[in-house]
Amino acid sequence: MDILGQVLARVGADPNVRGVILTGSRARGLETARSDYDVTVVVAAQDRPWRHDTRTAVLDEVVGTVEALADTSVHWNRYSYRGARVLLDRLDGGIAELVARQATFSPEEAREHARDNLDNYINQLYRCVKSRRDGFADAAGLDEVESLPWMLETVFALHGRLRPYNKYLAWELERFPLPEPWNTALRPDRVGTAALRLFPEVEALARRLGHGEEIDSWGSDIGLIRAAA
Incomplete structure (x- = not known):
């Protein structure tokens, strides 16, 4: 047996x-x-x-x-x-x-989770671009790496989904594909260095789904992130 x-x-x-x-x-x-x-x-x-x-x-x-x-x-x-x-x-x-x-977000849960993690993602990217601007390249690199989990949580929640554990990220994208460009952009072999580069796409998606107020609450700091991205 x-x-x-x-x-x-x-x-x-x-x-x-x-x-x-x-x-x-x-x-x-x-x-x-x-x-x-x-x-x-x-x-x-x-x-x-x-x-x-x-x-x-x-x-x-x-x-x-x-x-x-x-x-x-x-x-x-x-x-x-x-x-x-x-x-x-x-x-x-x-x-x-x-x-x-x-295993499934309700619409209300997805919206709340996206909002909270979007704010954390922006906060970490802001730390990254300030460190880069001020000549602290190593710190900026660490900050960008630290922003990646927040970005993944945000993007999956914006699609109404739970973020997969890293081990199952490829399985999730193959079994339950996201709309492009996300399904390709979030692949494990691509996403590791993409947290800052993908900010314009995350911002556009978040605004389209009604999270513009959270983004705009950062004021002119968002411009610094956009310029770095």
């Missing part, structure tokens, strides 16, 4: 278990010989929302409640459910619905 079969046999006998979810590389078909099985066991109740049950080289098993799986307020872990496979669903499709909800 394989690892997933062992897990399902073990937890399936527990009446407290409501679902089993496979995430990570094996769910997405990107596993290597060293990939473990990332499994989430969903239970009706336990003494805390989440706990790590098993962590070995073969199996990484987390146990969480149905209520915890329904909580989308913790952003950093939501992309883990993108491409997840539901192996057991005793809620008649309810576990699958909660997984899909974790």
